[in-house]
Amino acid sequence: MIGQAFLDYLTQLGELCEEDRNAILKVDGERRAFRRHEDIAKSGTQPSFSVIVVTGFLQRYVSRRDGSRQIHAFYLPGDAPSLESVHLDCLDSSLSAAAHSEVFLIPIADLADLMRNRPRVQDLVWRSSLVQSAQYREWLTRNSRLTADGAMAHMFCEIYKRADAAGLVEGNSCEMPLTQEMVGDALGLTGVHVNRTLQHLRETGYVDHHRGRLFMHDFDRLANFADFDPAYLRLGNGRRSLN
């Protein structure tokens, strides 16, 4: 169950041989539910497990002294947000449930063993953290260069594309259980301004978001409006073939 989820995640990053797959399938851990706003791993602590999202929606964020928050990333079912903690002594951001979520927890030590014994697995885990890096860069340009409606459209495009790749789109909509406040925390905007900007996007007819769902009516036009190019998500599995 847990091994399968991990295998699915790694498979979309690159090929694996029979032995690798078998070793991955043996990975086990705990299944746990987290309530909305509950922390899964706290900033400043050293996590003892790695995470795979089963259902729900996670977020990585920091809280600033003045009370403001910055969300750095969202994680959908199937994502493995904290594989890289194998290598760091403590987190500088927190991982929490943006909505009620179920996750698999894999002991870090097991993961470290697996990566030591199966170098190919380590390669793919590394690659996943490079993809995450590219997403941070994209968020940096998005929040720094785009105007509110552009940035919001860009974020909608990203979430929709990722949900689609994970098979989570039904019809033309997907889960996006975020409040307008949380959208603001990701985009660097005020809740109030998110509200007005969303109304503006609604008027175009390209997208909508209500009751925790994202409705995509015209992806192409929205993507064009937001200058969104999905290449950075590396969903097409574009990687370097070395060996």
Add this chain to the structure above:
Amino acid sequence: MIGQAFLDYLTQLGELCEEDRNAILKVDGERRAFRRHEDIAKSGTQPSFSVIVVTGFLQRYVSRRDGSRQIHAFYLPGDAPSLESVHLDCLDSSLSAAAHSEVFLIPIADLADLMRNRPRVQDLVWRSSLVQSAQYREWLTRNSRLTADGAMAHMFCEIYKRADAAGLVEGNSCEMPLTQEMVGDALGLTGVHVNRTLQHLRETGYVDHHRGRLFMHDFDRLANFADFDPAYLRLGNGRRSLN
């Protein structure tokens, strides 16, 4: 020469055994100079070498369709900006010389061999890309949440701290050969506004920047003003001890 530079870089990320060190010292490559604004690796291409900065100042950036630029990172002498390209088929950002710079170029294939034969080296290279990731996150919050003077102060603190750790500070100043326009490209601000903001910071007496140098008159107060905490730079070599 080149091997030594690479060894120095890796050593600040973690310990290495005798054999690792010897293998690293054997690494060789080419020394090359790049003029201001010259690209070292272009977005969209697959690089065939990795880079170590010898002198000068590099930047990673993207150019947007509307002509605006976003700088994602700066690299000082001693830094190794593009080790991670071993794992990606093409770059989604460009690396260029912000000022006249000299760099070592190491063939990617050699680097891949080294990492395959010496897993500990791979660990440290991976760790370096995780530190880079943390810097992207910090830039994201900085550009999204701080006001212009705070963001600029934060950036000055980062550059000064890193220069200091690399032994590049003389007296109370270090090289920072950027135009105000380029500072704006990093912070998401207009050149004009950078100018006015810099004047404001000058008035506090904490910092100054002119003729390509950064003068730090009161780091503590500036850091406090910018809410700057150097932990994310991991200069103190804080890492997870697994093995």
Add this chain to the structure above:
DNA sequence: CGGACAGTTGAACTAGCTCAACCATAGTGG
């Protein structure tokens, strides 16, 4: 001496913020 480039200044403009109120919905306890 002239040209290019970086820094500086001013004035008008606008995107996004702040604050404060109000509305809609869903869950809770009586």
Add this chain to the structure above:
DNA sequence: CCACTATGGTTGAGCTAGTTCAACTGTCCG
């Protein structure tokens, strides 16, 4: 079943940080 409360969405009005555009200055370099 309904009042009560909490939470999230919506609206308005005034404000401010940062932009835009255009001019001007200083400095370096050929």
